[in-house]
Amino acid sequence: MAKEDNRFSSAHEGDREPLFATRRRTGGLIAFRFFAASVFGCICCTWFYRVVEPLEKDENRTGFFRLIWLVMLILEIWFGLYWLVVQSLRWNPVWRSTFTDRLSRRYGNDLPRLDVFVCTADPVIEPPLMVVNTVLSVMALDYPPEKLAVYLSDDGGSQLTFYALAEAAEFAKTWVMFCKRFDVEPRSPGAYFSSKSNVLDSEVAELYREMAARIETATKLRRVPEEARLKCREGFSQWDSDATQRNHATILQILIDGRKENTIAIPTLVYLSREKRPEHHHHYKAGSMNALLRVSSKITCGRIILNLDCDMYANNSKSALEALCILLDEKEGKEIAFVQFPQFYDNLTRNDLYGSMMRVIAHVEFNGLDGNGGPLYIGTGCFHRRDVICGRKYGEEEEEEDEIVEAEKIKSLASCTYEKGSEWGKEMGVKYGCPVEDVITGLAIQCRGWKSAYLTPKKEAFLGVAPTNLHQMLVQQKRWSEGDFQILLSEYSPVWYAQGKISFGLILGYCCYCLWAPSSVPVLLYSLLTSLCLFKGIPLFPKVWSWWFIPFGYVAIAVNTYSLAEFLWCGGTLRGWWNEQRMWLYRRTSSFLFGFTDTILKKLGVSESAFVITAKVAEEEAAERYEKEVMEFGVESPMFLLLGTLGMLNLFCFAAAVMRLMMTTSREAGGDLTMGLQFVITGLLVVLNWPLYQGMLLRKDKGKMPVMVTVKSVVLALSACTFIVFL
Ligand SMILES: O=c1ccn([C@@H]2O[C@H](COP(=O)(O)OP(=O)(O)O[C@H]3O[C@H](CO)[C@@H](O)[C@H](O)[C@H]3O)[C@@H](O)[C@H]2O)c(=O)[nH]1
């Protein structure tokens, strides 16, 4: 992609300078549109080929063959249309840049209150030390401390997490000062002290290490030290003796009250564990967000809300100011409801084996969405206006609410029964019932007339922890694809409900993600048909030397070259792109397929979708393999059985076809040689699956594919081949 002349749109006239600028692409865009048109032209040619070709006389063509041909036509129409929908994300991208200096000149310290909501749910897979690092990083944000409040919602209801937070409250006094005095970056002490060899202040480093050691010991022993209990008696006394993760009263403790301009100058810090009872559904993260919205409205009532997952520390201390440049801008900013930052990770390896970075989504697609009306709300790293997330329509006046109440009285707001018969989870707050509560909430906000903005400052705003093994990644992707597909079928469907409320381009943008789950079926069928027909010797594509081959070849080469160029442009490596292709395939043939079937089952009332929390820690050996980019299998999972069977099937089909080619004389081989494209596709699938074969057949370590899965996969693939032979 070429660097084109940049044009800053000056929508702002008059005296006040805007707080942000929007840059559009011009030159490259025209070239891109030409290119896209040429690809689409060729896609149409391939459809045409499928329609006219069966009409040609050929006595070998049985009814069965015609059926396959028809299926191929349908699949190619699907791929072509989906490709078209995806272009909406590249049609009109924008980039935002902010002027924080203007913001400080205009507002100084007179900024709105900012409440940060950090969510955690499980002290085992979300270690308390990681959680408090996130908390400390936001406490040290570049923001007036009396205006900043950090709330930790603990769905694990864990004394260990509370203990860690109490420790952090103590350490924060030193840490926040230290960060501001030396302008430290990043402001997560863990990340800061582990990245810098020349640490500025070894005393602070020492204090941090001691605190970290205490927290880690407590976590390991699963026991809070007695001194800490005594020191923070009021907090710990809120745990009943029979309290469990799923059954306990509300626990609310204001650890630091920084509301008044005081001498210590550190932000307010609050611990909340909302009431949980087994007979009440808690609605996962959405439920905790809503409890936080209510509780915080009685404590600091920040006009702006930032939501962070417990693993996402603030990596750029200016992010809050950057977001405010958008939200406080007097002109264009007024219609923007939320500012989403990308999800980046600090635990990725060079070639991103599991494609967790979603590079192209973060660097290309979300800018495309922004150009069409605004990015999706994707949970963590998003700044909201409180009243909008609570349900205000665009154009309605904002209400000032500044009623501050004592902690004991606030607790009832976080009780299980508070929401009964209310609009919470429906028209108010974050919506319930969807595994991607954030996306559906954001869509509903946009449908109320609001826009949103996407900000990607040079220094990444927030950094989180990406899944470090294949299974976790597939499970996470299943939740996402399932959630997005449910939105498509829900009453808030971008196709029906959003019609006329948001731009057509944005509707298409939503569809790209909402169609992830259903797109699994065509990909599965296409890959199966191509390799099985190669195995049977049935040609599915035009002969390599025929004219018809040109559109097929062009589409295949153009689409993949473009995707590679885009990936490299986004800062990826060649290997990273290849890994990404593998994950593209694996997501579709496992996560998305399961997401698709589960959604259908849910619609039929057979199953319920749950929120499986992603682990943020790995055991030592597995972590080593992750560093070396060795694919991790290890668990017996139906997803692996599926991937294994498909992989084996591909291998057998390809091997059989190669053998046949070698055994026939050169004259007879003509038949096979006409199947050039089919050979290439199946061959590429085999190469793509190499780490899978290694994991199934060659490796000996603990991360290899479990033997049972390998055996079952081979048996299934062999039976399928046998069946096909006799068909
Ligand atoms: O019952 C629950 C379950 C989860 N969480 C928290 O929700 C966050 C996200 O959970 P995680 O397991 O890390 O899921 P991810 O798939 O990584 O999360 C992404 O996808 C989610 C669903 O779209 C969004 O909510 C997240 O913000 C987004 O980062 C974490 O902080 C959890 O502690 C809760 O507070 N309560």
Ligand SMILES: [Mn+2]
């Ligand atoms: Mn996460």
